[in-house]
Amino acid sequence: MSIRPGRRQSLYSRALLFTLVGCGCLLGAILVQSWIMVNGTVDRLLQERISLAKSTASYVEQHINYQLEQLSRAAAETLSSSPMDLREVRKSIGALYTGTVFEEGAFVLWRDGRPLASVPEDDLLEELPPEPIAALVAQSRNSGRIAASSLTHLGKTKRPVLIFLQPIQKNSGPILGYIGGLLHPASNNLLAPFTPGGSGTRSILQLVDSTGTVVSSTSPALLFDPTDHDSMLKRAIQERREIKGRCHSCHDSAGGAPASRESEVLAFAPLRHLPFGMAIRQPEHEALGPAFALQSRLIWLGVAFVVLFVGFTALSVHSVVSPVKRLTHAVRVVENMNSELRLPSFGHDEIGELANALERWRNRVIESVATLELRERDIHNQFVATTRHLKALQEIGNLGSEKQNLQDFLNDALAAMLKFFGFQKGKLTLTHGERHFVATNRSPEEDGQSVDAAAELKFGEMGVSCSLDSPIDRSHDLPANRIESLLHQILVSAAHRLLHERDAERHKQSREFLQGVLRAQEEERRRIARELHDTLAQDLAAHRFEIERMIKHSPAGPESELLKPQLAALEIRAHEMLITLRRLLLDLRPSVLDTMGFLPALQWYLERLEREHGIRGRVSAESDGLHLSPESEMNLFRIFQEALNNVVQHSQAQHVFVTINQADNMVEMVIEDDGRGFDLASLKTRPTPSGTDERGLGLLGITERSELLGGQMQVQSTPGEGTNISVRIPAGEIS
Numbered sequence: 001m002s003i004r005p006g007r008r009q010s011l012y013s014r015a016l017l018f019t020l021v022g023c024g025c026l027l028g029a030i031l032v033q034s035w036i037m038v039n040g041t042v043d044r045l046l047q048e049r050i051s052l053a054k055s056t057a058s059y060v061e062q063h064i065n066y067q068l069e070q071l072s073r074a075a076a077e078t079l080s081s082s083p084m085d086l087r088e089v090r091k092s093i094g095a096l097y098t099g100t101v102f103e104e105g106a107f108v109l110w111r112d113g114r115p116l117a118s119v120p121e122d123d124l125l126e127e128l129p130p131e132p133i134a135a136l137v138a139q140s141r142n143s144g145r146i147a148a149s150s151l152t153h154l155g156k157t158k159r160p161v162l163i164f165l166q167p168i169q170k171n172s173g174p175i176l177g178y179i180g181g182l183l184h185p186a187s188n189n190l191l192a193p194f195t196p197g198g199s200g201t202r203s204i205l206q207l208v209d210s211t212g213t214v215v216s217s218t219s220p221a222l223l224f225d226p227t228d229h230d231s232m233l234k235r236a237i238q239e240r241r242e243i244k245g246r247c248h249s250c251h252d253s254a255g256g257a258p259a260s261r262e263s264e265v266l267a268f269a270p271l272r273h274l275p276f277g278m279a280i281r282q283p284e285h286e287a288l289g290p291a292f293a294l295q296s297r298l299i300w301l302g303v304a305f306v307v308l309f310v311g312f313t314a315l316s317v318h319s320v321v322s323p324v325k326r327l328t329h330a331v332r333v334v335e336n337m338n339s340e341l342r343l344p345s346f347g348h349d350e351i352g353e354l355a356n357a358l359e360r361w362r363n364r365v366i367e368s369v370a371t372l373e374l375r376e377r378d379i380h381n382q383f384v385a386t387t388r389h390l391k392a393l394q395e396i397g398n399l400g401s402e403k404q405n406l407q408d409f410l411n412d413a414l415a416a417m418l419k420f421f422g423f424q425k426g427k428l429t430l431t432h433g434e435r436h437f438v439a440t441n442r443s444p445e446e447d448g449q450s451v452d453a454a455a456e457l458k459f460g461e462m463g464v465s466c467s468l469d470s471p472i473d474r475s476h477d478l479p480a481n482r483i484e485s486l487l488h489q490i491l492v493s494a495a496h497r498l499l500h501e502r503d504a505e506r507h508k509q510s511r512e513f514l515q516g517v518l519r520a521q522e523e524e525r526r527r528i529a530r531e532l533h534d535t536l537a538q539d540l541a542a543h544r545f546e547i548e549r550m551i552k553h554s555p556a557g558p559e560s561e562l563l564k565p566q567l568a569a570l571e572i573r574a575h576e577m578l579i580t581l582r583r584l585l586l587d588l589r590p591s592v593l594d595t596m597g598f599l600p601a602l603q604w605y606l607e608r609l610e611r612e613h614g615i616r617g618r619v620s621a622e623s624d625g626l627h628l629s630p631e632s633e634m635n636l637f638r639i640f641q642e643a644l645n646n647v648v649q650h651s652q653a654q655h656v657f658v659t660i661n662q663a664d665n666m667v668e669m670v671i672e673d674d675g676r677g678f679d680l681a682s683l684k685t686r687p688t689p690s691g692t693d694e695r696g697l698g699l700l701g702i703t704e705r706s707e708l709l710g711g712q713m714q715v716q717s718t719p720g721e722g723t724n725i726s727v728r729i730p731a732g733e734i735s
Contacts, residue, residue, distance in 0.1 A: 015317040022313075022528065023306045030302035030719025036294040041291035042265075046244035049267030049280045054242075056205060057271045060190050060216075064183075064274070065146055068166045071178045075108050076170040079177055086117055094119040094180070101188040102181030104161055108168070109178040113137040116177060127154040127162075136165040137178060148274045150209040151185070151224070159184065160224060162215060185223055190216040203282035208268075210237050210275040227279070236268055237277045243268040246284055323351040331358065374545035389482050392420035393489050400493025406430070408438035409497065413490050417466065421483070423452070424470035428470040430494055431463045455483040458490055462498075462638075464491045519631070540578045547571040598626060598633045602640060602658060609656070613648050617656040626662050628731050635709050635729065636669055639702050643671045643725050646698040651723060662731055666711075671725045677717045 074092040078084065089108055097106040097119055103260070107118035107125055107429065113134060115125040132149045139147040149163040165180040183190075191205050195218045201224055206227065207216035212234045214222050236243050245266045263284040269276040399412045414428040418441075427440035457467040464487050551567050593601040599621055606617030628636070640658070647653050653675030661668045699715060706713040711729030 005350065010339045015313065015321070019310055019313045021053065023309060024646070027302050028308055034298040035297075038288070038291045038295050041294075042246065042288060043588070045287055045291075046265065046267055049265065049282075050242055050244050050269055053205075053267050053269035053278040053280045056191070056280075057269050057276075058196060060207065060276075060278070061271045061274055063190070064101065064148075064164060067102065068146055068164055068179065068181055070097055071102070071106055071181065072166050072168050073102070074543070076168050076176060079108075080170050089117045090119055093117075097181065100181065101183050101190065102164070103188060104159070104182035104184040106182070107180045109133075109137065109165075109180065111175050111177050113178070127156050129153075129155060132163060133165075133180075136163060136180075140165050140167055140178060141175065143273075145273055148276070150211045150275065151213050151215055154182075160186075162209070185215045186220075189223075190222070191218050194218055196245075200711075201282070202286055203280060206277055206279040206281065208233050208237070208277045210234060215276070233268060233277055233279065237270050237275055240270050242270070279611060323349075323424070327351060327355055330355075385482075388420050389485070392416055392486055395420075396486060396489045396493065400489075400496060402696055406494060406497055407437055407439070409493065410437050410490075413493075414439045414441070414466075417483075417486055418468070421468060422471055422711055423468040426466065426468040428490070429465045430490075431661060432494075432498060433461050453483060455480055455487055457484055457487040459491060459495075462491060462495055464494070498660070540574055544571060544578065545576040547574060593633065593637055598628060598637070599660065601637060602660075605640070606656065606658070609644060609648070615647065615656055615710050617658065619658045622661040626667070626731075628662075628667060632667060632709075632729060632731055635705060636667065636727070639705055639727055640669065642698050642702050642705075647671075647673050647675065647723075649698075650678070653722070666728055667731045668726065668728045672722065674722045677719050677721050677723055679719055680715065680717060699725075 004426060011193050051117055071093055074096055078088045078092045081088070093108065095104050097103070100106075105118060105120060105124045106117040107128065110116050115128070118124040129152055132152050136149060138145045144167060146164060146166040147166070152163055153160055153161055162183040162185065163180060164183065165178050167175045168177045168179050169175055190207060194205050203218075204222070205218045205223065206214045211217050212226050212231065214225050214227060217223055232243065235241075245265075246263060247266055265282050265284055265287040267280045268277055395416045396413050399409055400418070410430055414426055417428070418424065418426050425442050425446065427438070427442055429439075430437040451467040451469045452471055453469075454465070454467040457463065466483060466487055468483075545571055547567055551564060551571065596604070599619060602619045606619060609615050609617055646654065647656055651673050653673035655674050657670075659668075659670040659672075661670075674698045699713075703713045706727050708730060709729040711727060712724045713728075715723065716726075717723040
């Protein structure tokens with residue numbers, strides 16, 4: 001990738017880029033650190049606010065519990081006395097409730113929740129809302145502790161109150177009844193002791209009930225107002241979950257007009273047992289003022305440090321770049337003016353050492369260029385010679401691959417050597433045992449003259465020699481190893497051709513021998529079939545007729561009657577033996593092949609297979625007509641017989657399909673069955689007692705006969721999907 005000249009290549013631009021990146025990283029680190037510090041301060045502040053909220057909530061809950069417990073003890077003394085005096089009950093709680101937060105009134109309920117007494121007036125019981133009272137009774141009975149309602153309004157006066165209810169027990173005994181107290185938030189502000197004095201802080205404490213309504217606050221103006229976080233605080237009270245964070249809130253001013261929206265810090269903690277929560281709220285700028293001031297100072301300190309860093313960096317870069325620019329200018333002057341001009345001195349610092357190193361490097365480059373020019377000329381000459389040599393090797397290799405006799409190959413090889421080496425006359429001699437091959441363009445008179453180049457190479461019983469003379473260019477120097485490499489190529493090509501001729505001759509002899517073996521085998525089968533037909537078959541037929549005659553003409557008598565069944569059984573046995581013998585004769589030499597032809601013989605054999613084994617078969621020929629030699633017909637029939645024997649013995653098939661096709665002097669026969677198939681890979685892993693799988697023997701015989709006929713056989717089979725055997729052999733005579 002090329003770099004455009006200009007600002008991107010200058011050291012100043014790269015130094016500026018690195019400086020900006022470093023300043024950005026430094027400033028970013030300062031910002032991140034300040035953000036981390038502010039967040040840490042906020043987290044500590046919020047945790048302190050949570051602790052304060054929990055402490056305040058604990059104080060409020062304990063204060064209510066203590067005062068209600070005092071009322072409960074007083075009521076327990078009067079309720080447990082016998083007989084119980086209602087006036088004493090009212091007197092005992094009336095003497096105490098005025099000094100508690102329940103100045104709005106107190107009441108006593110029976111253990112089943114029915115009203116019993118109230119102070120300061122009895123009609124207070126009529127104003128109690130029945131449903132909240134019943135819920136509080138059930139809650140207090142189940143928990144055994146104090147229960148409280150959310151902000152509730154009394155029946156007639158509609159006064160907003162908080163109702164607290166606690167079981168009345170004496171010495172942890174059974175529940176005698178329930179003591180309740182009414183707290184008016186406006187008359188008895190539970191958070192009044194926490195109201196800030198003249199400190200100037202704007203922090204607010206709020207006691208929120210389970211509906212999100214403020215029932216006590218250090219700011220009386222917010223009393224009975226729903227909080228701006230009511231849904232969130234209601235869920236937190238129900239789940240007994242603490243809340244801390246920074247949020248936005250809208251507050252009403254004293255005149256009722258909406259105030260501006262501002263950020264604040266909120267900490268919220270639910271009471272331990274009562275359905276209330278304590279919230280502490282404070283403006284964010286007031287709570288986090290020191291942290292924000294620290295963040296501002298850190299940012300300004302970082303900016304000042306970045307400015308100083310940029311200034312010192314600029315001075316440092318200039319002190320380094322300026323000598324480098326002067327050195328670059330001097331190098332360009334030396335490059336453009338004269339190679340003999342030397343670089344000026346730049347002192348003894350690093351720039352001076354660089355200038356001296358450049359001068360030494362320039363001198364070595366000048367010497368290397370001169371040496372490379374000499375080597376380039378030598379390499380070019382070697383390249384030309386090697387190219388000519390490789391072309392000669394390639395041409396001789398191509399001649400060796402052409403279909404020509406050995407003498408013609410030597411003549412062409414000699415011509416190629418004379419052409420590529422630049423000679424006019426030459427002689428090439430090849431020996432192989434007692435055989436000699438000579439290629440030359442010399443006259444008999446020139447054969448005994450001196451030569452200009454000669455080489456000889458031997459390998460085993462083969463040898464090759466070459467002599468060249470009358471070069472076209474006398475100044476041409478020809479290395480002996482190049483001639484030897486060409487002779488080696490000629491020797492290899494000649495050896496390959498001799499081996500090919502020997503293999504062809506051996507293959508021809510092998511084919512002729514195999515042809516004789518197959519013919520002799522068929523002749524021997526004909527002879528055996530003829531001998532069996534003329535001797536054993538005739539004898540069995542004569543024995544059968546004699547037995548029939550004895551059965552028909554046997555004299556009457558008891559002994560004859562006993563002998564007739566034995567003679568009949570013997571006649572049946574002779575008949576079966578005659579049928580078996582005829583079947584063997586048909587297998588040895590199927591006469592139907594000679595009388596009816598190849599395809600009808602296949603169909604006849606399939607019909608016989610169906611009669612004897614119940615396997616149905618079909619033959620189809622895809623060619624219009626088959627032109628097969630008698631030997632091809634017989635060999636294909638034998639392969640067909642062996643394949644069907646495998647089907648009968650191993651496949652458990654119901655159908656066999658045979659397809660014959662002839663094309664390009666090749667005959668293809670495909671035999672396919674719908675049997676159980678087998679695994680080709682595991683065929684050799686199921687040996688018979690003789691050591692080889694019987695199915696493998698049949699396939700081996702088909703393969704050998706196909707290869708002996710110059711063809712090939714392929715088997716495709718899968719367990720459960722049948723077997724397909726394809727055989728291709730030449731249609732004509734075996735050559």
